[in-house]
Amino acid sequence: MSSLGQSSSLQRLHNVEKRIVRVLELAGSVMEELGNAQGPRADAVAAHCREFMLSMKEIQTTMREEIKSACEYRPFEKCDYSARIANEICCKKLEYVIEKMDAMQLNIAHSANEV
């Protein structure tokens, strides 16, 4: 996956999702504010709405970029399963050799003890 700057695209999308959640919370608090028994506080409502609009703008820009870069994303094209099998066989060989070397080491230790 391509990574621009520090975060990966998955992380950016996740950030967008968090923003959406935040936006919804803002909407909810605005509604609650409007539903306040004493009447809505204009400044609070205005602040919430400003934040709302900014977040929306940011969401839009990020989504636009991501959608553009998503077209460049190529899924798993080259299959390396055969190389993977070769590696597994190599792992087996290595395990076997290590086993033999451990046996040799034991033998040396035994013979050193005896001597």
Next chain:
Amino acid sequence: MDEDVRLDLDKLPIKRLEAIDEAGNEHYPPDTSSEEQRLAAIRRIDFSWVIERDAKKAKKAAEETAQQAWPWQGLMESLQQAQQELTVVLDLISTVEANDAVTVATASKPKSTPNEVLVDMAVSAATKLQQLRHLGRYFKQSAKTMEQQFQKEARFYGSLIRLQQNWKVKRQRGTGPGSETFMFDVIDTSQLDTAAMPRFSSMALIPIDQDSLGTLSVQVPQKSCRFLSLQFRGDGANGAENYSCKLKGVSSTSSAEEIDTLEDDDVNKSVKHAHSILRNIHKSIFEEQVFDMVIRETFVQSEGINVTGMRDDFLQLAIGQESLLCLSLTDSGHDSESEMAGHEEHTNSEDAANLVLATTNGKQEPLKRDTSGFLNPKSLEICLLHMFHENILKKVREKYRNIVRYPSPAQAAADDCGLLSHFCMTVAHRIFSNKVHLELESVVSRVPYLHLRSLPTWHSRTSSWSLCLRVPQPILASDRPTNPSDKDEPKYKSRSQFNTKIILKDGQISLLGEGSPSIAGSLTRKPSDGYLINSYNCDLEDLPTMLLQQVASQVINWLHEEAVVLGMNVTRDFLCLYFDLDQGETLGLVAHVDPDDAYGCISWYLTIDHPVEDGKMSTDNPEFEKRRLTIVKEKVFDMVIRETFVQSEGINVTGMRDDFLQLAIGQESLLCLSLADSGHDSDSEMAGHEEHTNSEDAANVVLATTNGKQEPLKRDASGFLNPKNKDEPKYKSRSQFNTKITLKDGQISLLGEGSPSIAGSLTRKPSDGYLINSYNCDLEDLPTMLLQQVASQVINWLHEEAVVLGMNVTRDFLCLYFDLDQGETLGLVAHVDPDDAYGCISWYLTIDHPVEDGKMSTDNPEFEKRRFLGYLSLEVLYSTLMDLINLCSTGVHR
């Protein structure tokens, strides 16, 4: 009236709206046709009164039979009628209302009071507030659920992307909502020949699940993974228990439902777990593929494949005539296939009933015990997998790139005869190679100057070893002329090792040995170093004997070369080395080769052949030597014998037998060198008596003297070290006196410090002003001379001490004279006797009265003139001196 008025009202013939759909279109009922209208009209005719009349008649008929009627019957009937009337009225009203044909004269709405208006407004405002709050709560709630959803999905998709780096993910759109599922595709379709491999579709796509927290998990049924297992019949199940630990149990990562946020570790764990499951499945698919390919290879008859049993997941091959190879697909976990093969006893014939016996070449295969228990089946399994994988890769490469790759020799061999037959032949080769190795080891372990080395070969059906015979450097190696121009001549180069190479190709043993031209076989001269190479084939049973013969002949060859270099007249046979002695005799060094000997394989005999007898070689010495000691002794003996044949100064051979050599040393001692049992080892035993009674021993031996010079043993006995030279005045008190005895080739010379009165040359050492006596003497006189020297040194010391103290003393050879008053002389005399048992230097005190005959009374037999002081130590002597001095100075008489 008993009949009610019935009213039928028709619907007004206007079009009535039936429905409005979402788009705003109005739907009207369809126009009824005239037929339908007529039918509707007919239906509207009420025939109920007719039915009623009939019913009444029936009722009347029934009533006559009925007894007493229910008293409330009339009330009920009237109520029913009333209800009917009411329903008619209501229907009428509703119809009228619906038709809108009749407007009901409505009463006018009463005017609402302002209170009511306000109340209405308040109510609506409150409702609006309520709805707003409701909306706010709705938004917040949805935010929370969205957050959870996002977290869950982020976890899932994050894991999925991590796994997607290694595994192919496929997405499937199912029917119905929410059934878009992901799957892992584990089969590499580019490699598969799908026409030939139909059986793996069940395992190809693995569904991905996510649990409530979004954790990704891959579920695989427990027993669906099957792995290849290769075993020898008769071994226990030792292969498949590795696999049970590969599939770790699903850890309880999903037990934290109550906690919303999972740690990253859990996510990592789940990803790793999924990854390991996918790895296992992938491996299992490959191994099943290999098994399938193996089975297909068995259908093609080729050399070396010998199938003795087959099931759908099991294949049994016979290798050679002794071992059975079982190839099976087993589940991870428990291994039911290998249990069948895991009997250690020879009760295998019953098991054969379960197997389908299919032999391709018709041979009967007795199920013997497997002798290759030490051949590790795991390595063979790996080899098999590797071979088939290489083959697959090669095919893929050729398919896609149309490149012909030049295969390695191993690959070429594999291609020639098919993979499985190559594998079977490899197994057979390995088994046989182990047997050869055992034989080699048993030979080499008993011959300590042989070293065995395994050489690597890059072909799986070839093995090679090298036996290295190390010979010690000859003693005269440094004396040999090594002309630079003679480097081409191999004769002068001393060799340090002889090599024998054993090559095993598919069961054919061939030996290549250096340097022994007498063994039957083809000779090849290696031009590079001029050594002769024997090469020949042999069987396994003959291998130890051939090797030992080769090695022994190499030893003989080496000895021969050494002897030739030394100028000896030696001839060589296959395993014998003959020395020509004088008088036509031949000394033979024979090597005896016995591969079954427990102590050692190569033993040596010395034979002597007297031509004065009937010319036969004397029989072998029945004594058996320990081989190692024998070789050492043989070398020493050989060298000694060689040296005796070279006439040189100092060697005086007085006797020689086949295992015995006697040398005269000087005129007094005889050195006997013999090869004997270790019980009585008379090597270097000095038959050396100090007397001269050795002439009788010479009667047993053949006396042959080469010269008469004596060769006494050298011995360096000079051990005294001179003190450091310092420029000191004579007054300095000395702490030690040194005497040096030097022996050169039998000439003894003494160098003694500080006694100027002994006959001999005096040398003054100018550096320290001490006088040195030096003189020669014989061995018999040596003790006496030494003691005299020492005694005179003591006298000298005492003299100096007395002089320092201001006494008037004079010194003679071994006497010290004090001048007493009245002309008397007190003498301290040293008496030297080397044969004295108590001590060698004894002291006497003498007194000499000048009034008597004036002679020195040194040998006065009267003891009163001569007082025996005893064997005095130096401290006592010193104190005696002091006493004497006091005596003299005080003038006390005896």
